[in-house]
Amino acid sequence: MRIHHIGAREAAAIGIIFVITKIFLPFQRSMAEIGGTAGWIIVLIAVLFCPLCWWAIRGVIKNGSKGSTLITATEEILGTFLGSVVNFAYFGFFFMITFIVLREFSEILVTDILPRTPLRIILLTLLIPVAAIAHSGIETLGRICWLTVGLIVASVVIMLIGGLMTHTEPHALSPFWGTGKSRVLTMGVVKSSLFSELLVFGFLMPRMRKAKEWGKAAWWCIAVSSVILFCTTIVYLYIFPYPSATRINVPLLEISRIIILGRWIQRVESIFLVVWLISIVIKLSVALYCTAATLSQMMRLPKHQPLVFPLAISIYSFAMLPPSVMTAVMWDRDLLRTYGSIFSIGLPLMTWLAGIVRNKWRQL
Incomplete structure (x- = not known):
């Protein structure tokens, strides 16, 4: 198999876009529905679990043979049968991200x-x-x-600043604990799956030119993604206070529509729509690549390319399954963003611990 290589900047950029693109979907509305005025606290709690995902993925790959990806290392550690079961779960996770996000954004465009x-x-x-x-x-x-991540992040920052300059509610974050302290803390742990896309580093790390730059790429991704998700949530609550925040389908689109900075700067959503489209296409491309790469490595194929277009057809078919846009949003909120941490933290952590036990056993 020919090994393609990327640098730390490219790996961090892939991770950042793959994680933050959810802000262009009803992400902030979901946080408001769950936590009320404390939706931003849920994001902060979820951020605390990011290192677990990164450490678990790194541990799995380091316990595999040289050049192993998350998929091949998992099979080496757990064996053919159990490793294939875990890898199939990874495949299903990336496949589900692809068709659900595709359906959600398509519905936004149509609506x-x-x-x-x-x-x-x-x-x-x-x-x-x-x-x-x-x-x-x-x-x-x-x-x-790498070429587009700066444009995407800058456009989001400009949009948030423009929204705050147009309208803010000083007491938008009161009461502090929103829907209740116990609920907010519990849902913060559950919503650690907000960063489940960090699982992509299981494919990126072995493709990086220098192993010593693994941590640099991962921590940059975690830092930038955390700031973006936190800022979009708290700014959204300031601009559209609770309970109004629970009634808006596409939060960032509405923020871009209310921006009025003088006579000549109004209705800027057409500019940001281009950035959103670029971000969504990249996220879907990364998800489809990971889906094809997972399946090709499970089948021991030398390349992932032959699987891309057949999988794209399957993704199109599955994207038509939800009967409505609200069903697609519910699948995202109630499945991906509730159980995603099982795939991104639970399975890699279990595999890593199994690898440690295996190595200790061999040393006896």
Whole structure:
């Protein structure tokens, strides 16, 4: 198998975009529904669990043979049968991210931007560039992410500042514990799955040129992603106070629509829509690449490319399963963002501990 290599900057950029793109979906609304005025505290608690995911992934790969990915190292540690079961769970996780996010964003486009365009056309229009980018490999993904991550982050910062300058509610975060202290603390632990996309580092780390830069890429990703998710949540609550915050389908789109900075700076959502589209396409490309890479490594294929387009067709079919946009949002909120930490923290941590026990046993 030909090994493609990326640098720490590219790996961090892939991770950042893969994690933060959820801010363009009903993410902030979900935090407001769960925590009320304390939705931002849930994000802070979830951030505390990020290191667990990173340490577990690193531990699994280091317990495998040289050049192993998360998938191959898992099979080496747990054996063929149990390792295949865990790897199939990873495959299902990335597959589910791909088709749910595809359906959610397509519905946003149909509802708010292109109401006369059929949903199937939107799905296909998004899937074609996604499949092409995923087919090109990790090097292309890394370069695209590095070129666009600054644009995406800068646009979000400008939009949040513009929203705050247009309208704020001084007492928006009162009461402090929102829907209740116990509920907020509990849901903060449950929503550690907000950062479950960090699992992508199981594929990025072995492809990096220098192993000593693994930590640099991961910590930069964690730091930037945490700040972006936290800031978008707390600013959203200041601009659209609870309970109004629970009634807006696409929070950042509404923030961009209310920005008025003088006579000449109004209705800037058309500018930010381009950035959102780029971010969504990249996230879907990364998810599709990880899905294809997981399956190819499980099947011991030399390349992931032959699986990309068949998987894209399957993803299109699954994206049509939710009967409505609210069903797709519920699948994201109640499945991915509730049980995602099982895949990103639980399974790697279990595999890492099994690898430690195996190595101790061999030394006896």
